[in-house]
Amino acid sequence: MKRLIVGITGASGTVYAVDLLKKLHEIPTVEVHLVMSTWAKKNLELETTMTLKQLQALADYTYHINDQGATIASGSFLNDGMVIVPASMKTVAGIAYGFGDNLISRAADVTIKEQRKLVIVPRETPLSVIHLENLTKLAKLGAQIIPPIPAFYNHPQTIQDLVDHQTMKVLDAFHMPTKNDRRWEGD
Numbered sequence: 001m002k003r004l005i006v007g008i009t010g011a012s013g014t015v016y017a018v019d020l021l022k023k024l025h026e027i028p029t030v031e032v033h034l035v036m037s038t039w040a041k042k043n044l045e046l047e048t049t050m051t052l053k054q055l056q057a058l059a060d061y062t063y064h065i066n067d068q069g070a071t072i073a074s075g076s077f078l079n080d081g082m083v084i085v086p087a088s089m090k091t092v093a094g095i096a097y098g099f100g101d102n103l104i105s106r107a108a109d110v111t112i113k114e115q116r117k118l119v120i121v122p123r124e125t126p127l128s129v130i131h132l133e134n135l136t137k138l139a140k141l142g143a144q145i146i147p148p149i150p151a152f153y154n155h156p157q158t159i160q161d162l163v164d165h166q167t168m169k170v171l172d173a174f175h176m177p178t179k180n181d182r183r184w185e186g187d
């Protein structure tokens with residue numbers, strides 16, 4: 001059984017989190033621990049047709065963003081890593097500076113200190129030097145930065161095709177299987 005922490009923040013692109021949670025839900029050997037920021041909940045409402053209840057039902061455990069006493073806030077809670085999708089620049093900044101003022105930035109801080117896998121799906125454009133420096137710092141600390149940048153070599157036809165490819169990249173990072181993967185197979 002693998003244990004994965006999923007953090008969702010208030011950057012645009014909640015659809016990526018929805019898709020990841022749906023795909024993780026189909027993998028019986030993965031236990032999902034979900035935490036959403038206040039703005040993530042708002043963006044779920046603004047950008048998708050899914051309700052908070054429906055989304056939370058895809059996770060095995062859900063935590064409140066201010067629950068600093070949650071298991072995932074402690075390094076003693078064994079797990080296989082954390083993904084933040086989408087990751088706002090505010091959360092990226094907080095993690096880069098060790099400012100664990102909520103459960104997402106605290107769990108990410110713990111993931112770094114315990115040298116577990118941290119995947120960040122940052123979403124902002126254009127990126128300022130502040131954003132780039134913070135992301136660079138996290139990459140140097142071992143975090144894997146997987147921005148939602150589409151590939152076109154697999155001829156996506158729908159938005160779901162683009163989202164599938166992004167989710168595939170995140171699942172690949174955790175060595176987890178994915179359906180609908182349309183990979184480059186040579187020319």
Ligand SMILES: Cc1cc2nc3c(=O)[nH]c(=O)nc-3n(C[C@H](O)[C@H](O)[C@H](O)COP(=O)(O)O)c2cc1C
Nearest residue numbers: 009010011012037039040046088089090091123124
């Ligand atoms: C509709 C909407 C879209 C947003 N998109 C982004 C974005 O793509 N990237 C970003 O860094 N912030 C974005 N924001 C701003 C963040 O939600 C805001 O900085 C918030 O404080 C982030 O807090 P959190 O990281 O705790 O969720 C957006 C806000 C709204 C309402």
